[in-house]
Amino acid sequence: MSHYRQLAAGQRCHELALAVYKATERFPASERFGLVSQSRRAAFSAAANIAEGAAKRGSREFRRYLDIAIGSLAELSYALLLAHDLALLTAAEFEAIDQIRHRAGFLTWRLYQAVSRRRTE
Numbered sequence: 490m491s492h493y494r495q496l497a498a499g500q501r502c503h504e505l506a507l508a509v510y511k512a513t514e515r516f517p518a519s520e521r522f523g524l525v526s527q528s529r530r531a532a533f534s535a536a537a538n539i540a541e542g543a544a545k546r547g548s549r550e551f552r553r554y555l556d557i558a559i560g561s562l563a564e565l566s567y568a569l570l571l572a573h574d575l576a577l578l579t580a581a582e583f584e585a586i587d588q589i590r591h592r593a594g595f596l597t598w599r600l601y602q603a604v605s606r607r608r609t610e
Contacts, residue, residue: 493540498600501593502536502558508586509565516577524572531565534558535593539600548607555601562594 493499509532513525535558542554569590573583 493543496539496543496600498555498558498593498596499536499539499543501589501596502532502539502562505565505586505589505593506532506536508532508589512578512582512586513572516572520577524568524575524577528565528568528572531561531568534561535565535597539597548604552601552604555597555604558597559594559601562590562597565590566594 506529509528513520513528516525538554538558538561542551542558545551545554566587569578569583569587572578573580578586
C-alpha cells in the first residue's frame with residue numbers, strides 16, 4: 490500500500506483538481522450549483538478516492554476506491570465537454586484540462602490493473 494502522494498495517478502488527479510478549480514472560477518454565478526459544483530466534486534472525488542483507497546488495508550479495498558476514481562474521471566470528462574460546448578471553456582482551456590484528465594485516467598487505470606494483479610487480501 491503506497492502513500493497517495495507518491496502515486497503518479499494521485500499526483501495527476503491532484504493537478505487535475507487544481508486545474509478544474511481554477512478554470513471554473515470564472516464560470517457564471519448561475520452555474521455555481523450546476524457545472525461548477527459538479528465539475529469540482531468529480532475532480533475532487535478522483536483525487537480523494539485515490540488518497541482514501543491508498544490508506545485502506547488490502548488490495549480489494551484499494552481497487553474499489555480506484556474504481557470510484559475512474560468513474561469520477563469519466564463524469565468529469567462529460568462535464569468538461571458540456572462546459573466547452575456551452576462556451577464556458579475555450580477550446581484551448583478544454584484541451585489543456587482534458588489532456589490532464591486523460592493522463593490522470595490512464596495512470597489511475599494502470600494503477601487499478603496493478604492492484605488487481607496483487608493477491609487479493
